[in-house]
Amino acid sequence: MKKWEKYYISITGVIFIITCIISIIFLRNVSHLSEVTVVIIKMILCLILLLIEVAMVVYFSILGIITMKRGMHNIKKCDDELFTKIDQYKKCWGEDNNYYIKQIEIINLLYKKDGKVDELVKNKEIERLYARADFLFVQNSLYDNLTTCFSSLVISVIASFVCQMMQC
CATH class of the missing domain: 1.10.287 (Helix Hairpins)
Structure with missing residues (x-):
């Protein structure tokens, strides 16, 4: 507290x-x-x-x-300075072909052999990688969860309306 x-x-x-x-x-x-x-x-x-x-x-x-x-x-936000750079690049550029190419280049640069992510593995900072994986999983599954909740709400409203109409 x-x-x-x-x-x-x-x-x-x-x-x-x-x-x-x-x-x-x-x-x-x-x-x-x-x-x-x-x-x-x-x-x-x-x-x-x-x-x-x-x-x-x-x-x-x-x-x-x-x-x-x-x-x-x-x-x-991921709250890790290494992965924050990737997220910043994602926000700065527009979405076109060059955007995706630049994004892939940056990811390849960070994840290449002897890159910054490889340094995390060598320094035994695996928990940072797990934190990033959890962050990406939550971010990707958020849309699916919101879609499921919204469709459930719509279905329940329609079912309530149909039940009310049947009682009348």
């Missing part, structure tokens, strides 16, 4: 515990208070609990956004 998460959860937890303690004290002494005071205290306690709920929704929303951002980063 990061520092801000610990503080956020700690503060929210302390406020919740204090609210619970105040509620217990309030419930024990409710007979000694006037009706107006009871209503005001109930409103304040409800407001505090509502704020705690909103704080937790905000916390989980922030975590969701951070997770999606990290996921998009993992799909788009």
